[in-house]
Amino acid sequence: xxxxxxxxKFRILKIGQSMTLQCTQDMNHNYMYWYxxxxxxxxxxIYYSVGAGITDKGEVPNGYNVSRSTTEDFPLxxxxxAPSQTSVYFCASRPLTDSYEQYxxxxxxxxxx
Amino acid sequence: xxxVEQSPQSLHVQEGDSTNFTCSFPSSNFYALHWYRWETAxxxxxxxVMTLNGDEKKKGxxxxxxxxxxxxxxxYIKGSQPEDSATYLCASNSGGSNYKLTFGKGTLLTVNx
Numbered sequence: 329x330x331x332x333x334x335x336x337k338f339r340i341l342k343i344g345q346s347m348t349l350q351c352t353q354d355m356n357h358n359y360m361y362w363y364x365x366x367x368x369x370x371x372x373x374i375y376y377s378v379g380a381g382i383t384d385k386g387e388v389p390n391g392y393n394v395s396r397s398t399t400e401d402f403p404l405x406x407x408x409x410a411p412s413q414t415s416v417y418f419c420a421s422r423p424l425t426d427s428y429e430q431y432x433x434x435x436x437x438x439x440x441x
Numbered sequence: 442x443x444x445v446e447q448s449p450q451s452l453h454v455q456e457g458d459s460t461n462f463t464c465s466f467p468s469s470n471f472y473a474l475h476w477y478r479w480e481t482a483x484x485x486x487x488x489x490v491m492t493l494n495g496d497e498k499k500k501g502x503x504x505x506x507x508x509x510x511x512x513x514x515x516x517y518i519k520g521s522q523p524e525d526s527a528t529y530l531c532a533s534n535s536g537g538s539n540y541k542l543t544f545g546k547g548t549l550l551t552v553n554x
Binding site: 359361363368369370371372373376378386387418422428429430431432433434435 | 472473475483484485486487490492530532539540541542543544545546547
């Protein structure tokens with residue numbers, strides 16, 4: 329299994345541009361999550377999904393959108409990039425049962441200038 | 442909002458020293474307490490997931506304990522090695538949900554050879 333994969337690894341955006349961060353998992357996990365990590369701030373939950381077709385807001389959803397059309401994919405959309413969205417973004421997934429452990433992707437480093 | 446607090450924020454130890462960190466969390470509506478190890482330029486990896494009061498888990502030189510009644514967990518590293526240098530994240534469930542985690546800001550451990 330590849331686990332959780334994210335693309336791209338790095339991206340520089342201009343203010344006002346849009347982009348989609350891709351996340352795919354091949355473990356047939358029901359739950360998927362998007363976090364952002366800012367220096368000294370830990371991981372903040374942006375959006376999450378408990379299964380295909382179901383998404384919900386996390387702690388910091390403003391400026392982002394998500395969709396979950398399949399079990400495997402959970403893309404994160406930035407519509408109008410702002411400097412405050414400069415961050416490292418992590419996608420994670422978790423199985424329905426078992427030990428509640430979350431599995432993280434390698435991250436996407438995004439800079440908005 | 443569920444507050445998960447970690448201390449200390451950072452820690453420098455010498456190779457061979459034993460050390461420990463603290464994670465505190467609200468004890469109401471508790472489901473699970475997670476510890477993750479996060480090396481620089483990598484993604485977080487789960488160390489332990491604990492669910493029961495009094496749980497103790499061990500993996501090599503690293504162990505953790507859980508007190509759900511008073512809302513704290515300790516992570517211990519015995520005989521620290523330079524490869525133990527990483528940020529150690531603690532996370533707990535939030536809002537009574539067993540599938541959303543709130544992360545602390547982490548403890549950055551540096552082990553000097």
